[in-house]
Amino acid sequence: MKAPNISCKIEGYAAVNPSEDPEKVQLAVSQVLPDVVYQYKEGSIKATSNDIKCLQKIQESIKKHRSNRVYRRQMRFNTKGDTTWFYLNKQAAFVDVIAICEEAEESAMGPIKIILHSKNIEKIVDWLAPETLE
Template identity: 30%
Template sequence: MECEVRVKTQIKATENPRRVLESVLNIFPKVKIKEAEDSIQGEGGIEVLEELRESLEKRRIRSTARKVLYENITGNRTIFYLNKQAAFIGKVNILEDEMSPLGDIRVEIMAENLKEVIDWLAPRIEEESD
């Protein structure tokens, strides 16, 4: 399964660039980082999403993530945002739109078979019966 992942966040004047970098790496430790003066950008393949996938499962927010990923599909890509402050403490808070005053982490996933990637990242939760 192949995909291209792009991660980007702005560094505001009031933020410590090292802390912003740490926020990104907490969720995407395998991303290849490119630092600029006012932003941090990263790219990679499916491996970049492994930590995010585990976090979605641990926090039991796969169905929310799945909904956001599917709602934001345009062609062969989907875009979502992660709260930067939550990411700094290693928590995943997935958002449909950029909301935080300091900006969020923008994540773009592109793939020929995007639905397969989404199904891997945030699998449908089977209802358990008693």
């Protein structure tokens, strides 16, 4: 499904544990959020973009694995105003697998937190994880 033309800000955060290589953590984040700007600061990687297309890989994974209900539930539960978020498993992302975590503790080395900001947050949720899959 083609990405809608919706104004948004996408952020990804991942802690870099003392035992982890920051470049490998950045690689894990880049596997789920390609073509974004990265910063390493104060023990974490921050990824930012204003282009909804950087979520396309996540959207394709949701469709492929038919996991739209889990993502929708998480995003609806975590919505505050024009912002929502969800966790992805950092180790899975490192090996190019997108796997949602319902709790941060499900990712042993800590999760990647994906935060979405938009005045049309419902439309982004509906595109990313539609109620029904084709």
